[in-house]
Structures are given as C-alpha cells and as structure tokens.
Amino acid sequence: MEYLLILLALVVALAVWVVSQYNSLQAAMQAIREASSNLQASMRKRVDLANQVIDIASGYGEHEKLTHVTLSNNIEGAMERVSALAQNYPQLRANETYQTLMEQLERLEQTIFERREFYNEQVKGYNVKRNSFPTVLIANKLNFDTVPYFDSEDPEALNNIKLFARDDSEALRLALNKGSDAVVRSVATAKTKLASKLEDKRDTSSTPSNPE
Template identity: 25%
Template sequence: MWWIAVVVGIIVLIVLWVVSTYNKLVSSREFVRNSMGNIAAQIESRWDAVKSLIDATKKYSAHEAETLTNITAMRGKVDRSSDAEQVVKDDNLFADAMRQIDVVVENYPNLKADGVYIQAMQGIDKYENNVRQSRMVYNDTVTKLNRQVQQFPTSIVAGMFGFRQETYFESSSAKADMPQW
C-alpha cells in the first residue's frame, strides 16, 4: 500500500512542476509581448512626429508632402502581437520617409529654420532613441524566453503547450543609411 502513496506523490510533484514551468513560460511570453507593445507605442509616437514634418513641408512643396503622406499611408500597424519582421518593414518605410524629408530640406533650406520642423526633428530623435532602447529590452526578454524554450526539461513543457522561440531584432541596413541632422 505504501507504494501507491509514493506513486501518487511522484505524480503530484510532476504535475506541480509542469504547472510551475508552464506559468514561467507564460510570464516570459507576456514580457516579450509587453516589450513589443512598448516598441509599438514608441513607433506610433515617431510616426506622429513625421506627420508634423509633413505639415511643415506642405508650406514648401505640395508634391513632396503628398509623397510623404503616401509613404505614411502604406505603413502597417505595429502592436504587441507584431513580430520583429513587421517592425523592420515599418522601419524601412520610416527610413524612406526620412530620405524624402531630407530631399525636401535640401531643396528648401529655409525649412530647417521652421519651428515645426525643428520641434518635429527633436521629437523624432527622442522617439528613435526610445525605439532603440525598447528593442534592447525586447531582445533581452526574447533571450530569456528562448533559453527557457530550449533548455531541458523545460523544453518538454514548452513543446507540449506550443511555446516557440521568438526572433530577435537585428541591425538594419536602413538604420545605417538614415540621414543624420
């Protein structure tokens, strides 16, 4: 009879371990999603600053403002359920918009002295730094989740419940090519 108690005890310990491991994986996945949500919020603010720049360029060139408006209309919505690839696509559109703005500034040097332009560029710089920091936090949370998903015996529970590795943000060639002000 005592062996039944031992078997039941072992089963209870295994179930408790599975539940505990599952909860840790859920927490890690939520940290990743929260980090992506922070990136999405910063990206949205960055695009709002670009819209201010578009308003500033309208005074100088309606054609360029229309081109910029078309670029901003093409962008997808980045939110907490997005992945790194979607954010990179959004970053590429952002880089295109910034190159267009650079063209306008070259053609209309007085734009650099415009108060709206100056304020918007300061905002973009601030949000760009915030996006960069949020990406570092995201990559850190992805590292923690990916370790858990790969390490034995947690990988068994991860496989049973469909947890998968997330992708990291990598340096983008678009970032290196962005104009500097």
C-alpha cells in the first residue's frame, strides 16, 4: 500500500509539473504574439506614412519615378530618393504636410527599433526556456517550436514573424491522458503484485510447521 501511495504522489507531482511548464511556455508565447503584433502594426504604419510622403513628392518631381512601397519593399531606399528630390525642390521641403510626415516617420523609426529589440528579447527568453532541460521534453511533445529572431536585414524577416495562433489544449489533454493510462497500468501491476504477495503470505502462515 505504501508503494501505491508513493507512486500516486509521484504521478500527481509529474502532472502538476507538466501543467506548470505548459502554462509557462504558453505565457512566453503569448508575450511573443503581443510583441509581434505591435511590431507589425508599427511597420504597417510606416508603410502608410511613406506612401503619403511619396504621393506629395510625386507632385514635384514629375520626371522622377516614385512608386508606392509595401512591407516587403526597401522603404529606406524609397525615402532616400524622396530626400534627394527634396534637395532639388525647396517647395517640397517647405511643404508643411511633408515636414509633418517626415517627422512622424523619424519618430516611428525609433519606435520600430525599440519594438524590434523588445520582440527579440521575448524570443530569446522563450527559446532559452523552451530548450532548457527537462522543459524541452515537454515542449517537443506539445509542439512548442523555437521562434526565429527578427532581422531587419533579412528580406524574409517579415515572413518569419507569425502571430503563432495555436491551440495546445488537445495536445496537453493527450499528454495527460497518456500519463493517466500509465498510472492505471502501474497501479494495476502493483495491485497484482501486492495481492500475490499477500496470497503467498497466507499460504505460508497456513502451512503447518514440521515437528522436530
């Protein structure tokens, strides 16, 4: 009986540990989701502001080929062409809307830098936790993959950023069910062994001793 209690206590402790590790990984992943969402929102806003600047600049340099940018375009290069155009057109530099948009873009660049750094910090913390032993065993079972850092020099960086929408409840349920099944089997085996020992003990006690 003592053996069964110890086994049950170990299993309960293991289940509690698995759930706590799952919650910890899920919390870290949620922090990455939020950081990713904020970073992408700032980058989309930068594209919008850049295109507004391009619209204004296009009215001054008719011979210049200025096209709208997207998230995957080289926005820095487009803004450099606009700045070069502004050097040749004082009216463009004096345009209040142009000045306001350029100031907003400058502040937004700092915001993007800060949010990119924060995102990468969250990724680092998650990856360290996820790859540490023995958490990595649970992470692999529940499909918590490593998360890539955001590298502004990588043209595929935006494609690598995901919102990480996932539902691990089913995987967690299956993992706990497997643990429960193992417990049931262990308890059944222990009960069988205990019953066998008790039966042997009864047989021994009921056997008359040989007289000397």
